[in-house]
């Protein structure tokens with residue numbers, strides 16, 4: 001019987017761990033969690049698994065591992081046969097470490113900020129507060145968010161202009177980690193018009209059998225927008 005469980009929140013970063021588990025071809029179970037329909041937050045049951053109550057989180061025997069990058073590192077070091085991890089000491093391995101951290105450390109905070117700005121803009125509020133709220137959102141977008149998002153999208157586009165995958169010409173688990181970052185960007189940006197390499201990356205991963213198996217097992221997958 002499988003002892004490895006993925007605690008999977010619908011429409012979330014957990015989808016990429018599901019994909020990784022399929023790539024690794026190991027036995028695992030999925031425990032499904034549904035977002036609150038109003039707040040879109042995770043249900044309280046996830047707090048019983050990990051004190052932060054976020055997804056993804058996995059339990060493997062007595063171990064609990066949270067944080068996508070840490071989960072990827074744990075799963076790859078325990079269950080991969082060298083296919084998804086570049087050899088130690090190579091430039092590809094350094095790129096692997098870099099992109100694994102970059103996805104959540106640099107890019108996703110921009111996507112979250114974008115989501116929060118969108119929520120503020122569309123939240124019901126008294127008419128006289130609306131212009132103030134919109135003014136703040138415009139300042140954040142104009143003074144920080146827009147330029148930094150473009151800088152990062154240009155940067156990723158250039159990286160995928162140099163090699164097929166983020167760490168070179170071999171597919172690695174860092175591409176799996178980066179997939180959610182690009183899927184989050186996709187709902188806010190017209191990637192195919194402005195970032196053809198990024199759009200092509202998404203097309204390529206979506207054709208991969210393990211990606212498709214992950215989608216099938218995880219149920220409907222649609223990310224929240226907000227530009």
Ligand SMILES: N[C@@H](CCC(=O)N[C@@H](CS)C(=O)NCC(=O)O)C(=O)O
Nearest residue numbers: 012013041042054055056067068104
């Ligand atoms: N950096 C963390 C982020 C975890 C996270 O925020 N997960 C989201 C899902 S995409 C979540 O659980 N959201 C529900 C909530 O905040 O209540 C990771 O990559 O694991």
